[in-house]
Amino acid sequence: MSLRRLSLGIGSGFLDKIVITITxxxxxxxxxxxxxxxxxxxxxxxxxxxxxxxxxxFGIINSAWARMTKFISRGEIDRGRVVxxxxxxxxxxxxxxLVLAAAATLYLLPAGILPSADRLSDGQARLALFLLIVYGVxxxxxxxxxxxxxxxxxVPLTLWCNTASFALENFALLGAVxxxxxLLTAATTLLVARCFSIASVFVVGSTMFPxxxxxxxxxxxxxxxxxxxxxxxxxxxxxxxxxxxxLSVLVLGAAAGAAAVPAFVAVRTLSRxxxxxxxLVAGPVAQEFSQEMAAGRQERAGRYFGxxxxxxxxxxxxxxxxxxxxGTTFVRVWTAGAIQVSFTLMVLMAISSxxxxxxxxxxxxxxxxxxxxxxxxxxxxxxxxxxxxxxxTGERLGTVxxxxxxxxxxxxxxxxxxxFLRREWWSNPAFREGCMMTIxxxxxxxxxxxxxxxxxx
Numbered sequence: 001m002s003l004r005r006l007s008l009g010i011g012s013g014f015l016d017k018i019v020i021t022i023t024x025x026x027x028x029x030x031x032x033x034x035x036x037x038x039x040x041x042x043x044x045x046x047x048x049x050x051x052x053x054x055x056x057x058f059g060i061i062n063s064a065w066a067r068m069t070k071f072i073s074r075g076e077i078d079r080g081r082v083v084x085x086x087x088x089x090x091x092x093x094x095x096x097x098l099v100l101a102a103a104a105t106l107y108l109l110p111a112g113i114l115p116s117a118d119r120l121s122d123g124q125a126r127l128a129l130f131l132l133i134v135y136g137v138x139x140x141x142x143x144x145x146x147x148x149x150x151x152x153x154x155v156p157l158t159l160w161c162n163t164a165s166f167a168l169e170n171f172a173l174l175g176a177v178x179x180x181x182x183l184l185t186a187a188t189t190l191l192v193a194r195c196f197s198i199a200s201v202f203v204v205g206s207t208m209f210p211x212x213x214x215x216x217x218x219x220x221x222x223x224x225x226x227x228x229x230x231x232x233x234x235x236x237x238x239x240x241x242x243x244x245x246x247l248s249v250l251v252l253g254a255a256a257g258a259a260a261v262p263a264f265v266a267v268r269t270l271s272r273x274x275x276x277x278x279x280l281v282a283g284p285v286a287q288e289f290s291q292e293m294a295a296g297r298q299e300r301a302g303r304y305f306g307x308x309x310x311x312x313x314x315x316x317x318x319x320x321x322x323x324x325x326x327g328t329t330f331v332r333v334w335t336a337g338a339i340q341v342s343f344t345l346m347v348l349m350a351i352s353s354x355x356x357x358x359x360x361x362x363x364x365x366x367x368x369x370x371x372x373x374x375x376x377x378x379x380x381x382x383x384x385x386x387x388x389x390x391x392x393t394g395e396r397l398g399t400v401x402x403x404x405x406x407x408x409x410x411x412x413x414x415x416x417x418x419x420f421l422r423r424e425w426w427s428n429p430a431f432r433e434g435c436m437m438t439i440x441x442x443x444x445x446x447x448x449x450x451x452x453x454x455x456x457x
Contacts, residue, residue, distance in 0.1 A: 010284050012159040017276045019163050023170045024269050029335050032262055034177050037338070041258030042120060043183055044265050046129050048246040050190075053136030058094050059235030060087045061143050063227045066370045068151035069287065070294050077211050078218075084148065085218040086227065091144055092216075095137040102133045124184045131187040138194040145201045148212045155284045161204070165197035233373030237363075240379035244386065244409050251387050252402045255394025264399045266331050266339050267346060268406075271353040274319025275360055278312045282361035290368035302434025305365060305425070309435065310442050312361040316354040323350035341399070348403030355410035359417045366420065374424070375416040382412045 031040045064087035071079040106126045114125040142165060149157040169190055176189045206213045245268070253261045285304050292301040327346040331339055366372055386405035393401040425431050 010280055012156040012163075012284075014280050016159045016163040016166075017280055019167050020276060021273055023167065023174075025334065026174060027170065028262070028266050028269060029338070030174055031177055032335060032338050034180075035183075037259050037262050039120065039183065041253060041261035042125075043186070044261050045250050045253050045258070046125070046132055046183070046187075048249050049129060050132045050136030050139060051246050053098070053133070053140060058091060058140065059231035059233065059238060060091050060094075060227070061140070061147055062234040062367050062372070063087070063231035063370060064144070065147045065151055066230065066290065066368060067227065068147065069290050069368075072151050072153075073291050073294060080151065081212055082218045082220050082223050083227070084212055084214065085216055086220055086223040087144060087147075088214050089216045089219040090224060090227075090231075091140055095140060099134055099137055102130060106130050120183050124182070128184045128187040131184075131191050135187070135191045135194050138191070138198055142194065142198050142201060145198070145205055145214060148205045148209050148214070150287065152209055152212065153287065154208075155287050157204075157208075159283075161197075161201050165194075165201070168197060169193040230370035230373065233370075233376045234367065236380050237367075237372050237376035240376060240383040240409075240413075244379075244383045244406065247387055248390055248402050248405060251390045252394050252399070255391050255401070256398050260394075260398055263331075263339050263341050264345075264402050266335060267327070267341050267349050267399070267403070270327060270331065270334075271319070271323060271349040272356075274315050274322075274353050275357050277319075278315040278357045278361045279364070281311045282308045282364045286364040286368040289365050293369050298428050298430040299434040302425075302428075302431035303438045305431070306435035306438030307442075308361050308365060310439050312357050316357040319357060320350040320354040323347075323353060345399050345403040348400065348407045352403070352406035352410045355407075355414045359410065359414040362417055362421065366417070371420070371424070374420040375413065378416040379409070379413045382409050385409075 031043065035043065064083050067083045068080045071077075071083065106129060109126070111122050114122060114129065120128075146158045146161050149155075149161070172189050172193045173186055176186055181189065202214065249261055249265065252264055285308050289301055289304040289308075292304065323346055327350070328341055328343055331341050363372065363375070366374065386409045389405045389408070390401045393404075397404070426435075
């Protein structure tokens with residue numbers, strides 16, 4: 001265990017979350033006040049498509065990362081390269097098929113299906129959506145490149161690349177909208193920035209890790225036979241998250257109208273701040289956890305688990321209390337009075353946020369060993385049920401329907417994750433003792449640092 005590596009990872013993650021939080025806090029008021037509620041609502045609905053692609057990533061990225069980490073930690077660089085090239089080929093083919101299918105679908109789609117407004121024609125909406133789909137596929141390719149850094153143990157470089165790309169794209173978007181850009185120009189801006197990010201990370205990866213240069217030459221069908229099951233599980237989990245985070249916007253917009261979307265998006269954005277902060281620890285720790293589990297060191301793996309459990313638990317309670325006490329006032333001040341939200345919505349999203357912080361951070365550890373299939377199907381099923389709930393009650397309850405669905409989905413998912421943890425890991429005495437040791441030591445920061453240093457041996 002390298003305390004320096006873990007510290008750099010957490011520090012880099014802290015910078016990443018600061019940039020993400022600041023950007024998200026700027027995006028909503030700028031876009032709302034520049035475009036108005038209806039046009040911003042349409043943008044939020046269209047922008048769900050690239051987010052869906054990025055979150056699902058076809059399940060390939062997580063599967064490739066877990067396998068590459070296992071092989072590289074053993075010094076089997078050639079096996080790691082085979083995994084990378086196999087993932088590249090699979091992701092490239094799937095992405096190409098998606099882009100072609102999207103082009104054909106949008107061309108044949110009857111007029112009036114896509115949302116339009118005074119400043120957005122049907123043709124512009126089609127082209128903007130197509131550009132956003134290409135942008136989403138590009139996001140998958142970008143993240144597949146950063147898997148090289150992470151599987152090689154360089155989590156900080158992964159985070160720096162993600163932060164730089166996110167900042168470039170979103171500040172370019174903010175600048176374009178500030179200068180009067182319409183939705184089509186905004187979509188073009190994001191795509192151009194993403195292409196630049198892909199080229200940049202390709203150059204960095206090829207320079208720093210020449211043995212793991214992206215390509216297709218070493219792709220193997222036998223490797224894909226090993227990857228596809230965990231990849232499918234990761235894809236199912238991604239689809240569940242998509243329904244949970246993104247498709248709910250589309251369903252709410254269809255049921256309650258586009259004008260209802262901004263209030264929900266604002267509260268959803270605010271409720272996710274706690275999760276982003278909790279990932280500061282969970283992300284870097286997952287890499288170390290994966291290596292310890294691969295080596296069969298259950299007690300050390302349990303220590304990392306305890307670190308994630310304790311920090312995410314504190315963040316879960318803190319964000320829930322903060323949303324209930326100050327959430328509605330913050331949204332009103334944040335958007336200069338343009339968006340008003342109900343206290344009921346805020347309470348439901350507080351429940352959702354508390355559960356989401358716990359299950360997402362713990363799921364990082366489960367995914368690090370390619371066991372996400374234990375709860376991915378449950379998350380997908382309950383997410384679909386949540387969408388149905390929004391569709392059936394959205395017209396009558398408005399944004400509260402979405403808040404209720406979010407709370408149900410996250411609570412059921414954390415119960416599923418907890419059942420897996422209790423059955424598979426907590427029953428191991430060494431793992432359990434390692435977890436409890438970390439929790440006890442967290443009472444003293446100096447004792448925690450000392451314990452982490454001891455694990456370097």
